[in-house]
Amino acid sequence: MSSASSRPTASSPSGSPDATPDANAAPILALDAVTKRFGGLPAVDDLSFAVRPGEVLGIIGPNGAGKSTLIGLIGGALAPTSGVITYAGRAIADLPPHRRAHLGIARTFQIAQPFVGLDVRDNVIVGALFGRRGLRRPEAARVADEVLERVHLTHKAMLKGDQLTVADRKRLEMARALATNPRLLLLDEVMAGLTPTEVAQAVELIRAINRDGVTVLVVEHIMRAIKGVSDRILVLHHGRKIAEDLPDEVLADPKVIEAYLGERYARQRAAEREGAATSAATGAATSAADADTDAAEEPEWKGGLA
Amino acid sequence: MPNAQILVNWLLIGSFYAAVALGFSLVWGIMNIVNLAHGSLLILGAYVAYFAFTALHLNPFIGIILAMLALFVVGWLIQYIAINRVIRAPLLVTFMLTFGLDLLITNLAQQFFTANNRAINSSLAGVNLTLGAIVIPVQNVLAALIAVLLTAALSLFLARTRTGNAILAVGMDRDAARLMGINIARTYALTFALGAALAGAAGAMLAMTLQFQPVDAGQYTLFAFVIVALGGLGTPWGALAGGLLFGLATTLSGSIQAIGPGLQTTVAFAVLVLVLVLRPRGVLGKAFYS
Amino acid sequence: MATHAPARDPLAGTGAAGVRRESREWLWSLLAGVAILAAIALVPLSGDDAALSLWTLIVMFCVLAQGWNFIGGYAGYAAFGNVVFFGIGAEAVALTLLNGGPFWLGLLLGTLAAGLFAFLLGLPVLRLRGHYFAIATLGIAEALGELVAAKAIGGPGGEVSLTPPDLDFHIANTLFFYGFLALSLLTLLGTAWLARSRFGVALVAIRENEEAAEALGIPTFWYKVGAFVLSALPTALAGGLYAYWFLSLQPTGEGGVFDVGYSVSMVLMTFLGGAGTIVGPLIGGIIIEYLVQTTTVAFGDIHGQLLGALIILVTIFLPQGLIRLVRELTVSPAGVKLSYTRRFTEGVRRVQRFIASNGI
Numbered sequence: 001m002s003s004a005s006s007r008p009t010a011s012s013p014s015g016s017p018d019a020t021p022d023a024n025a026a027p028i029l030a031l032d033a034v035t036k037r038f039g040g041l042p043a044v045d046d047l048s049f050a051v052r053p054g055e056v057l058g059i060i061g062p063n064g065a066g067k068s069t070l071i072g073l074i075g076g077a078l079a080p081t082s083g084v085i086t087y088a089g090r091a092i093a094d095l096p097p098h099r100r101a102h103l104g105i106a107r108t109f110q111i112a113q114p115f116v117g118l119d120v121r122d123n124v125i126v127g128a129l130f131g132r133r134g135l136r137r138p139e140a141a142r143v144a145d146e147v148l149e150r151v152h153l154t155h156k157a158m159l160k161g162d163q164l165t166v167a168d169r170k171r172l173e174m175a176r177a178l179a180t181n182p183r184l185l186l187l188d189e190v191m192a193g194l195t196p197t198e199v200a201q202a203v204e205l206i207r208a209i210n211r212d213g214v215t216v217l218v219v220e221h222i223m224r225a226i227k228g229v230s231d232r233i234l235v236l237h238h239g240r241k242i243a244e245d246l247p248d249e250v251l252a253d254p255k256v257i258e259a260y261l262g263e264r265y266a267r268q269r270a271a272e273r274e275g276a277a278t279s280a281a282t283g284a285a286t287s288a289a290d291a292d293t294d295a296a297e298e299p300e301w302k303g304g305l306a
Numbered sequence: 307m308p309n310a311q312i313l314v315n316w317l318l319i320g321s322f323y324a325a326v327a328l329g330f331s332l333v334w335g336i337m338n339i340v341n342l343a344h345g346s347l348l349i350l351g352a353y354v355a356y357f358a359f360t361a362l363h364l365n366p367f368i369g370i371i372l373a374m375l376a377l378f379v380v381g382w383l384i385q386y387i388a389i390n391r392v393i394r395a396p397l398l399v400t401f402m403l404t405f406g407l408d409l410l411i412t413n414l415a416q417q418f419f420t421a422n423n424r425a426i427n428s429s430l431a432g433v434n435l436t437l438g439a440i441v442i443p444v445q446n447v448l449a450a451l452i453a454v455l456l457t458a459a460l461s462l463f464l465a466r467t468r469t470g471n472a473i474l475a476v477g478m479d480r481d482a483a484r485l486m487g488i489n490i491a492r493t494y495a496l497t498f499a500l501g502a503a504l505a506g507a508a509g510a511m512l513a514m515t516l517q518f519q520p521v522d523a524g525q526y527t528l529f530a531f532v533i534v535a536l537g538g539l540g541t542p543w544g545a546l547a548g549g550l551l552f553g554l555a556t557t558l559s560g561s562i563q564a565i566g567p568g569l570q571t572t573v574a575f576a577v578l579v580l581v582l583v584l585r586p587r588g589v590l591g592k593a594f595y596s
Numbered sequence: 597m598a599t600h601a602p603a604r605d606p607l608a609g610t611g612a613a614g615v616r617r618e619s620r621e622w623l624w625s626l627l628a629g630v631a632i633l634a635a636i637a638l639v640p641l642s643g644d645d646a647a648l649s650l651w652t653l654i655v656m657f658c659v660l661a662q663g664w665n666f667i668g669g670y671a672g673y674a675a676f677g678n679v680v681f682f683g684i685g686a687e688a689v690a691l692t693l694l695n696g697g698p699f700w701l702g703l704l705l706g707t708l709a710a711g712l713f714a715f716l717l718g719l720p721v722l723r724l725r726g727h728y729f730a731i732a733t734l735g736i737a738e739a740l741g742e743l744v745a746a747k748a749i750g751g752p753g754g755e756v757s758l759t760p761p762d763l764d765f766h767i768a769n770t771l772f773f774y775g776f777l778a779l780s781l782l783t784l785l786g787t788a789w790l791a792r793s794r795f796g797v798a799l800v801a802i803r804e805n806e807e808a809a810e811a812l813g814i815p816t817f818w819y820k821v822g823a824f825v826l827s828a829l830p831t832a833l834a835g836g837l838y839a840y841w842f843l844s845l846q847p848t849g850e851g852g853v854f855d856v857g858y859s860v861s862m863v864l865m866t867f868l869g870g871a872g873t874i875v876g877p878l879i880g881g882i883i884i885e886y887l888v889q890t891t892t893v894a895f896g897d898i899h900g901q902l903l904g905a906l907i908i909l910v911t912i913f914l915p916q917g918l919i920r921l922v923r924e925l926t927v928s929p930a931g932v933k934l935s936y937t938r939r940f941t942e943g944v945r946r947v948q949r950f951i952a953s954n955g956i
Binding site: 340388394396401413416490491 | 668672674676720721723724726727728730731732735736738739742743746856860863864867871897898900901903904905906907908910911912915951953954955956
């Protein structure tokens with residue numbers, strides 16, 4: 001209906017249609033000094049970053065770092081307290097979520113939000129009927145079947161939204177978002193709670209979506225998965241950006257390790273490595289008394305750290 | 307009317323309104339139930355106190371305790387038998403259920419107690435303190451004190467006792483509370499019973515200070531809702547703040563000639579809709595009971 | 597559609613089968629509704645005036661429930677003050693007639709006024725959710741009734757007596773009966789259209805999960821306003837017809853045109869039949885109003901108690917409505933073929949589970 005005016009047919013206007021992120025292209029999404037406060041407490045604090053068309057940007061951070069708030073700010077469920085959010089060259093911070101969906105931003109929810117009274121297929125049809133495309137009924141049904149096939153939910157198309165397992169709910173979240181034909185896909189912990197096999201499937205799916213020219217922003221807790229899927233990783237801690245770099249660089253960054261695993265482990269790592277990082281980590285570790293020893297016993301980056 | 311008299315009237319009616327809303331606020335805050343039968347429970351409490359006074363010749367203040375006990379039992383049974391069966395259902399289901407209860411109770415009250423206006427005419431009624439030009443009805447002052455006392459007692463009970471903590475825990479996260487070994491069905495029944503008992507106390511105060519009849523029930527449910535919307539669902543003190551605010555609105559609108567009589571409901575709703583639109587969580591409100 | 601369904605998976609066709617089942621159900625619902633109304637259309641042939649006025653009331657309540665179904669059943673918004681549109685429609689006709697205007701003008705003005713009122717009212721209150729929306733709508737209806745009474749609109753206390761139409765009594769009543777019936781048919785067709793439209797899908801999505809609906813590109817707020825206006829229109833028309841049929845109006849109190857009892861009936865009837873279904877409100881309206889009218893005659897003193905008990909029983913034991921109950925008892929889950937007895941016993945189990953799942 002109202003989406004008629006904003007329905008471009010090309011999948012990626014400013015960026016290259018293939019999967020290689022173009023470092024020189026104008027960013028598809030840019031945040032400039034964005035802050036979101038809840039009753040005085042900043043959940044996202046003076047955050048700036050840009051996403052290039054066609055790239056997969058991973059966002060990690062410990063619990064309460066502001067990851068889901070960030071997704072809400074970009075998707076439109078939350079309004080920033082201050083700052084500018086630009087999408088495809090246009091300021092979007094004042095647009096309601098449905099307008100952003102028409103422009104090609106799709107999101108999933110950390111806690112799956114299926115339409116519980118509808119079956120899986122109808123859930124996905126809603127995405128195709130509205131979203132960026134705004135299809136008619138028959139085409140929407142066809143798109144829904146294609147998308148369900150893609151996320152391996154075809155055999156559960158008849159089940160109701162509340163009859164699904166956790167993994168299938170996450171798949172349904174992905175399917176619904178995909179059915180809107182997004183240019184920018186925001187994935188909020190779609191891999192949390194999945195088995196290693198399912199995580200591998202999800203990683204493969206995200207790669208395939210990205211190969212089709214969709215820019216993806218992946219918020220995750222699972223390090224290994226996000227490392228495998230992201231072109232770059234941004235780390236949030238207490239709502240602030242503490243690192244933004246290539247995956248290997250970020251995961252070796254003492255600040256990041258400290259934020260995730262506590263100070264004692266950070267110092268251990270730093271001591272092992274010696275070199276320049278040592279002074280930075282110990283300098284910050286002024287109060288080792290309440291270091292997170294539980295986390296320190298898990299030296300590998302695996303599993304959800306929550 | 308001197309301003310000081312308006313002030314006194316406001317404090318007295320405001321505290322009474324707080325009592326009207328206290329139980330309603332508890333039930334809503336903990337169980338997310340808007341109890342449309344609240345007003346009819348309140349009226350039942352008024353009848354208990356009324357008959358305790360007229361038939362048993364008991365002191366009206368003992369009537370308050372009797373009304374609380376009787377309504378506690380009624381409330382427990384209602385929650386245990388009926389509302390617990392639909393507690394997870396969509397909002398309209400509990401809404402309709404409590405409306406059905408209201409209809410049933412109001413009509414039964416009308417059948418057994420008739421539609422006559424009643425009031426307790428105790429020896430205290432009509433006894434006033436006069437301070438210069440200001441008239442202070444003693445019975446209303448005592449009722450107002452009891453209202454504040456009940457608010458404080460509920461607040462302490464929730465904060466300091468094991469049972470009160472269990473009620474709060476269930477209100478915050480039902481499933482987590484269940485895992486902690488709290489019996490949800492019983493805690494809900496207790497919460498509703500407490501809400502009903504508080505409604506009974508307010509009803510007894512109503513019988514002492516004003517006239518009442520069964521069809522007044524709907525009006526008090528409405529008042530309770532407006533008061534909670536004004537004060538917010540935060541704490542028992544929210545009901546007191548809301549009661550005082552609502553008392554202010556009615557006292558002022560009653561003394562403004564242009565609005566005139568017969569429009570109390572309209573004023574209540576005008577206030578309500580304004581608050582809802584401007585401050586959807588109430589004037590002082592937090593998201594839930596804590 | 598079926599040709600596009602992927603064929604590798606043995607169960608892959610189920611999606612298309614679901615669509616076929618749904619469109620079959622849609623057709624059956626529509627036909628059932630038309631058949632019910634056609635059967636009711638025969639009532640005047642009996643020549644019984646009491647039956648005629650009974651069924652006029654029943655059909656009127658069906659229209660009210662059908663109107664409520666748009667906002668309450670499809671969009672899932674707990675509107676508890678839809679009687680306000682009924683009252684506006686009735687008052688518009690009364691005031692037009694009192695001022696010497698024609699009946700049709702009153703109907704038109706009332707419908708327009710109610711639609712506009714729903715729109716303007718929706719702008720603030722449809723931002724509210726849950727209980728707050730329910731009570732805000734309830735309150736506006738109560739307040740408007742009180743205002744009409746206090747400002748003595750149409751007469752002292754807002755009470756109005758109208759001159760009957762210049763027609764034979766029996767003919768006039770028959771015309772009013774068919775007027776309500778035509779309105780009910782129109783609303784039925786409107787509901788059937790809605791159920792298959794994008795508008796309807798959007799409303800159901802809003803009901804099932806508003807945040808997700810918005811994120812998928814549905815302008816939820818405007819669709820809700822649309823549903824609210826849509827529910828106001830038949831309700832106001834029914835109010836206008838009622839005013840000229842009943843001739844004496846009061847704003848508040850039992851039977852008053854702003855009485856909350858109408859709102860309650862709308863909700864109860866829609867719930868009993870099945871909220872968000874095509875014929876549910878029609879069936880619920882017939883059952884409840886027939887029971888109410890006959891019990892009022894038989895047990896006048898205690899019909900309030902009976903109605904209260906009925907509401908309690910329906911909400912506890914039939915929260916999903918009769919239509920969905922029938923579906924659960926007859927349809928196999930997920931396209932698996934079962935014998936009728938198995939379907940029924942499985943259905944009973946599902947219904948028991950459903951009722952139990954509402955409790956703790």
